[in-house]
Amino acid sequence: MHFTLTLAWRNLWRHRRRTWITVSAVVFALWIITLSRSLQYGSYNAIESSAISLVEGDLQIASPTYFEDHTINQAFALSNLPTEALNSDKIVQWSPRIAGFGLVSSDASSAGAAIFGIVPEKEPDITRFAGNLVAGEPLNSDQPNQALIGKTLARQLELNIGDEFAVITQGYRNAMGAETFVVSGMISLGSPELDRGIAVLTLKGAQNLFVVEDAATQVAVKTHYFREAETVANELNRLLEGTKLTARSWQQIMPDLEQMVAWDNVSGAILLAFLILVVGFEILNTAMMSVVERRREFGILQAIGLNQQQLAGLLAIEFILKIVLSVGLGLFVSWLTLTLIKPYPLPLSQELKDAMSIWGELPNIYFSTELKVFLEPLISVTSICLLAIIYPVVLALKSDLVDAMRQG
Amino acid sequence: MWLALMAFLPGEPTAADIIRRVDELTRGLTQQGHYTMVIVHPDWERVLEFEFWSEGTEKSFIRVDQPIRDKGVSFLKMESEMWQYVPRINRVIKIPPSMMMQSWMGSDFTNDDLVKESSIIDDYEHRLLGTEPTEAGEAWLIELVPKPEAAVVWGKIREWIRKEDYNPIKAEFFNERDELVRVMTYSDFKLMHDRVIPCKMELKQINKPGQLTRLIMSNIRFDEPIENQVFSMQHLRSSR
DSSP: OHHHHHHHHHHHHHTHHHHHHHHHHHHHHHHHHHHHHHHHHHHHHHHHHHHIIIIIOSEEEEOGGGGTSOSGGGOEEGGGSOHHHHSSTTEEEEEEEEEEEEEEEOSSOEEEEEEEEEOTTTGGGTOSTTTOEEEEOOOOTTOTTEEEEEHHHHHHTTOOTTOEEEEEEEOGGGOEEEEEEEEEEEEOOSSHHHHHSEEEEEHHHHHHHTTOSSEESEEEEEESSGGGHHHHHHHHHHHTTTTTOEEEEHHHHOHHHHHHHHHHHHHHHHHHHHHHHHHHHHHHHHHHHHHHTTHHHHHHHHHTTOOHHHHHHHHHHHHHHHHHHHHHHHHHHHHHHHHHHTTSOBOOOHHHHHHTGGGSSOOOBOOOOOHHHHHHHHHHHHHHHHHHHHHHHHHHHHSOHHHHHHHO | OHHHHHTTSOOOOOHHHHHHHHHHHHHOSEEEEEEEEEEEOSSOEEEEEEEEEEETTTEEEEEEEESGGGTTOEEEEETTEEEEEEGGGTEEEEEOGGGTTSBSTTSSSBHHHHHTOSOTTTSEEEEEEEEEEETTEEEEEEEEEEOTTSOOOOSEEEEEEETTTOOEEEEEEEOTTSOEEEEEEEEEEEEETTEEEEEEEEEEETTSTTOEEEEEEEEEEESOOOOGGGGSHHHHHTOO
8 A cells, every 4th residue: 555655646746747737727717616615704794793783683582473463462571581691701792772664754854764663871881773873972871852863864854963853653552652842963884774764762761752661672682792692592591481571683683684695695606606616627637648548558457467457546646646736735825815815805896886785885805714615615626536536547447458568 | 039138127236336335335425433453463352442433535534542641652654645643742744655564553454454545446447257155145246456647556456245234254465476465354244324334344464464454343423524624734733
């Protein structure tokens, strides 16, 4: 075995140029694939974490029916909230809130808008939407008649800081909700669509509007890392058993976000699959060449006592050595490149930013160096290479080598 | 000869004629009276009482009397515009067209249902599908399909009309994908002022099982003149 290995290694460098062509093709393909996966995963991290922290939060606790029917009728009494379950070290912050819909009306005009009631002292630790003030002052729990409104909505309703406006809505058990509020500040969520349809009240203000006492529709929760939200939600659900409340992770709350990412991921993977296929053919081609060109050599080897199996084994080891070399080198080059460019964010076109703006302003995108960025190209490229060498090895096994030597 | 004779015989009225008769009967030239609305949910019920005035399809006015919390909440509809007055916040609010299909006071009825922005006569093509026996009596089944230019949200309406007195029995509302969205059932046919009409209506939304809104009429008077002042902003603002 050791002898075969030495022979195979030596054979590789007898055809130096051919070996380098194969190695560089694989290295280059692996490099492109790894970088492109890194960019994809990096952008998903940025888009997802940004979208999650805009409004929804990593996970939410609410009545199970609320997730199907987003109305104030699904509100729950805050006294039913098991706060000890929320004071876990897996949870960075939590905050009750009311989310609903209402008709916002000024003397000038009226428009429908999403209405939120938040705890201003806690919400900024979880989400960004109420924090991005472009004018005025933030909310304060002691002043329940104050409100923040989206800057486009403010313009539409001709409202300035300090102006009064009314909100009319359907309150708890379809009671009519109507209150007036004073504009304390204007917010921008990064997209005109969002800024056109949002008003943020204090939790108390929203409770008055929706005719509920000490109740909320949901509790938004921030975990240490948004990818752990699902695990934390599952743990919470064990603690919430028997409380008529349930926890749902952002994946369950925003399935469209996950679907968008999954779709993009698949379309990216398909493109890379073509590249991998090309690499496979390149390997097949050079492997075939090394079988066909070296018939005479094989004939001699056979003449001095190597049987066909041994010959095929030698070839296989040669190929595998070449693959290991290429993949190893490729991974190293990719890792080196990513380590060097990782600290720098990617400049993005305004077009792309606009396309993503329904989830708020797009944050900086960084290349990802998660394990799967390297693992996926490693596995796919290695498998296609191994697949590509099967036929040449079989061919070597089958050929009549004495005849081959005569011809050569 | 026979054809000419037949033209003079009292035959089946056309679908459009039937719908016009129904509209005249249930709406009247003017209408004023007291309504009770019960919003039924699986876990709770909510009762609203209100006064209603209308003149033709153009003008209507609603003032809520019960519950006490909402007393004085009023709606004025003039032509295609609708305003709401809320005493709690002392404000008149114009209801934007985009809100016309929103729930009226938390019921299964929409703002549009209450003030009838679209006309069942002018905005639809009517087709008589046939005659069907129903519990309330022999009925015509009429299909109403909105005219292309009409601003109507329904894809189609199927309405059962009692032959005996042109009273509506049931209406099924379909969306543009031809799915049944809601069903209105009329019952309690009795003499109200000068005519027999269904005094109870029940509206059920198909996607909200266990939930319905019941509308009960009492003390309705038809075709009596209503002062123009009723349909005015001053009246709306003074509703306390």
